[in-house]
Amino acid sequence: MSKRRYAVVGTGAIGGLYGARLASVGFDVAFLGRSDVESLRRDGLFVATPTGDLVLDAVTAEGDPKRIGPVDVVLVTIKTTGQAALTELLPPLVRPGTIVVLMQNGFGLEADIAALLPDAVVLGGMCFVCATRTAPGRIDHLDYGAVTLGQHTAHGGPSGITASMAAVAEDLSSAGVRVATRDDLLAARWQKLVWNMPFNGLSVVLDAGTDEMIGDARARRLVRALMEEVAAAADAHGHGVGDGFVDKMIADTEAMTPYAPSMKLDFDAGRPLESAAIYDTPLAVAASLGVATPRLSMLADQLHLLDARNRR
Amino acid sequence: MSKRRYAVVGTGAIGGLYGARLASVGFDVAFLGRSDVESLRRDGLFVATPTGDLVLDAVTAEGDPKRIGPVDVVLVTIKTTGQAALTELLPPLVRPGTIVVLMQNGFGLEADIAALLPDAVVLGGMCFVCATRTAPGRIDHLDYGAVTLGQHTAHGGPSGITASMAAVAEDLSSAGVRVATRDDLLAARWQKLVWNMPFNGLSVVLDAGTDEMIGDARARRLVRALMEEVAAAADAHGHGVGDGFVDKMIADTEAMTPYAPSMKLDFDAGRPLESAAIYDTPLAVAASLGVATPRLSMLADQLHLLDARNRR
Numbered sequence: 001m002s003k004r005r006y007a008v009v010g011t012g013a014i015g016g017l018y019g020a021r022l023a024s025v026g027f028d029v030a031f032l033g034r035s036d037v038e039s040l041r042r043d044g045l046f047v048a049t050p051t052g053d054l055v056l057d058a059v060t061a062e063g064d065p066k067r068i069g070p071v072d073v074v075l076v077t078i079k080t081t082g083q084a085a086l087t088e089l090l091p092p093l094v095r096p097g098t099i100v101v102l103m104q105n106g107f108g109l110e111a112d113i114a115a116l117l118p119d120a121v122v123l124g125g126m127c128f129v130c131a132t133r134t135a136p137g138r139i140d141h142l143d144y145g146a147v148t149l150g151q152h153t154a155h156g157g158p159s160g161i162t163a164s165m166a167a168v169a170e171d172l173s174s175a176g177v178r179v180a181t182r183d184d185l186l187a188a189r190w191q192k193l194v195w196n197m198p199f200n201g202l203s204v205v206l207d208a209g210t211d212e213m214i215g216d217a218r219a220r221r222l223v224r225a226l227m228e229e230v231a232a233a234a235d236a237h238g239h240g241v242g243d244g245f246v247d248k249m250i251a252d253t254e255a256m257t258p259y260a261p262s263m264k265l266d267f268d269a270g271r272p273l274e275s276a277a278i279y280d281t282p283l284a285v286a287a288s289l290g291v292a293t294p295r296l297s298m299l300a301d302q303l304h305l306l307d308a309r310n311r312r
Numbered sequence: 313m314s315k316r317r318y319a320v321v322g323t324g325a326i327g328g329l330y331g332a333r334l335a336s337v338g339f340d341v342a343f344l345g346r347s348d349v350e351s352l353r354r355d356g357l358f359v360a361t362p363t364g365d366l367v368l369d370a371v372t373a374e375g376d377p378k379r380i381g382p383v384d385v386v387l388v389t390i391k392t393t394g395q396a397a398l399t400e401l402l403p404p405l406v407r408p409g410t411i412v413v414l415m416q417n418g419f420g421l422e423a424d425i426a427a428l429l430p431d432a433v434v435l436g437g438m439c440f441v442c443a444t445r446t447a448p449g450r451i452d453h454l455d456y457g458a459v460t461l462g463q464h465t466a467h468g469g470p471s472g473i474t475a476s477m478a479a480v481a482e483d484l485s486s487a488g489v490r491v492a493t494r495d496d497l498l499a500a501r502w503q504k505l506v507w508n509m510p511f512n513g514l515s516v517v518l519d520a521g522t523d524e525m526i527g528d529a530r531a532r533r534l535v536r537a538l539m540e541e542v543a544a545a546a547d548a549h550g551h552g553v554g555d556g557f558v559d560k561m562i563a564d565t566e567a568m569t570p571y572a573p574s575m576k577l578d579f580d581a582g583r584p585l586e587s588a589a590i591y592d593t594p595l596a597v598a599a600s601l602g603v604a605t606p607r608l609s610m611l612a613d614q615l616h617l618l619d620a621r622n623r624r
Contacts, residue, residue, distance in 0.1 A: 002322075206615065208621075214623070216620065294606040295606050297607075301530040305524070305531045308528065309520075309524070
């Protein structure tokens, strides 16, 4: 059987990194870009990684998804602040059975895409990675890089480990990416939020890295209280993160290389924040279940003011 | 009866403003300063006010309270971050019956001073004023200026309107200061905290003035939620702020000239924040009464990290 054909929607840090990894081991990867299409075609893609550089001289890059056409797997790697564009960008890339992997932050994304593309298989891909695009076609992969996959189901319950998940996991693994598969996508999404909701927001509000927050006793206590609000929402939603998960996240962060969360990078670059996907949608789920989230809501309100100012 | 003799502890914005007002109408006012004593003696005191300048060429300034000796009224105007120094500074200024007015932000200050000075009458003076010291002996009085007085009682209950309160109110009024007297000091302190706890902290965390916070719908909602936590603590403490008080504070702030709270001025000047008096003490009272204050505690934790960084 020939290798699966990939389209990567978005040529930022996530799309550039994982797309380049797949291309570098022989997958046919087409990148759907925007203003950087010409530069990608001319100069290729360069990814500096902790273990050496990935250099792709010949890159298939298009600005129009119709010129790529249907593929086996679509990796969606744009920021969720541009999610509305997917209504136009995705259908030309999809035929019945195409696997669409949302390698994005946030909550509730897969249901929207499954509604848009009823014949596709929709996965969530949670990337635990520190990477940044420094110029068109130039990615700095600084640290980490694992991807967790889960599959969307119409009923919201666990999918089990499906053939689609196994296929994408196999491809990414063959490209040197550490992959985990999870039978309950929403539980995996909530687990990611346990870390993302405290650290993304606080890193912007406090202008601080994970090391400063975890190193200050009162800030660490606040991080824990925020995490516990997320965990309570996950429990009430029927996709609990499991006993001891908050403790593990605190311990993991203490052991971690200091890390600037993606929202901090977005804020510092003057980009709009992914507040809807990371805060508003999960907080609406929590509210609908009667779970109190005073600290998370406060953080979202603080971010709202800073984001509005940052974009003026 | 001759005019009461005053000592003003602290020669910052508050001490300079109210001390100069009293001196300008003929009260004998001695200023207890620190490094600025020589400059006050040499150059006097200059207060720019919205209605004209106050110029005092001859100022009594001392660095040692024993050189001032006991007076009728002591106005304590230092930041509460220096409260420990009062143990040494106040006793030489006090004889039985001396009125000590704590013109400071925060909560629980009067009980400590009453324990230190059992023969004094201890008042709280809540200043609603926007003023800043721009140089030694140079005060900019920008806006507002009213003072609310209440009297400490050993039992914590209302004092009624006492002769001591009336005396200080009369003197300040004669110097052109708007004064209100309150029969319940702790209720007045909680009322001040309803405004101070949200706006002081958020102005630092969000680097924002009152106009930006009150003008953003979600930040205004957050301010209201923070105010309601303060009001709930006041109610549980038996010193409720009264129906409609939170609404009034929101409406007053909407109508107000944009204002940088004192904590914002302290932070921007690199001074330590008055977190103990404005947050930690009232939050400990709330916790002892079983009142949940998740948002206020979060704000205090955020301030703690920013203050620690600001002082490194």
